[in-house]
Amino acid sequence: MTIMTHSRKNRTLRLVSYNIRKARGLDGRRDPGRVLDVINALDADVITLQEADRRLGDRPTAVPRNLIAQATDFDVVPLAANNVSLGWHGNAVLVRRGIAVKTASRIDLPGAEPRGAVSVTLENGFTIIGVHLGLLRQSRRSQLRAIVGGLDPSQKVAIIGDMNEWAVTRGFEALEESFVLHSPGRSFHAARPIAALDRLALSHGLTLGDAGVDQSPLARMASDHLPIWADIS
Template structure:
């Protein structure tokens, strides 16, 4: 969509598979995208996670805004265009025998004066567990006081209950750009759109892409979602 005024923001939402694939390709993908913010799923969350997070950010000319181990691998990276005012991390209730999941949040202002809330999450692979996690995430998103930009690996498609919970009241960037047919997983056998970028309805979606290149196919098992937005400036 075009034709609206606002402050531009380029967002990359990316499940980087724990950096277990071609790291040089991963770095090249993020650099080539030239994002203002990166919402990372499956980022560093174990031994020396702070150092690993900082090394990833430095390699792509960004800084760590928040997340990491306290958010269970959800990591927020920002460029110098974006000033981070506050951050918080969330862990979803643990289901016995399952992996912990969570989310990261940052209250931000971008050069040009637009404030927004950045959020990233990664829901369970268990369909019985996801709806409750989505409800917890949605409650936290509902407390935001500035326009939301939410990137998530939901581990289910748009017809799923957890997806519907998170998406309610927000704009699905893929739908807004008429590109909902673009699949995000897996790079080896694209068959699902389980990675989403949702925004406040006051935010204009200018462009949306699922970046499918030889590099992205080597960098992770998910394709990155790259979105250009226009953020409203409060009067």
């Protein structure tokens, strides 16, 4: 397993979002190491994960903390409500070592099924909110309203994750006033990407420099979603 070192010049902040499907790949194997290999190749600064925990019981992590510590250059932001999970409702955040986290919090979300989001503010005041929105559009709309309604208008915020929306613009009405929605590309299904389910929204004052979808052979096998990345300034 290889740890990626910084290679970009004049670095902006690189955000990554990755629905890892509990580390179960398209070959049916649950392989946390393979997921971390995909992550290490993305040269990210902050990574939001979805489905990072198992669904049943105490929701144990799908990728062991000690493996993350040993095999990557990332720290797990403490967001879990217990000592077992990696995150909250499967949402976890990894931050490259050396990047200071000012605050971290969990966000309860409304909807027809249990959902939650996670919020991490870096020392420079930039807030990243990781989401995995509901399966029903009505729920997704109410969840985005809840997230946006809890923000300070002066905050610089990126909302990023699996937004579960197949439409191009419908369902994102809550973002229209204060955010710009971006779709780095088609990220689902990993074997044959046809939908841009994984997206990010940037508040005014943030600029998207570049963005894309990791379509490497390893990423196409490690989960049913491909990771998205975005360079933010």
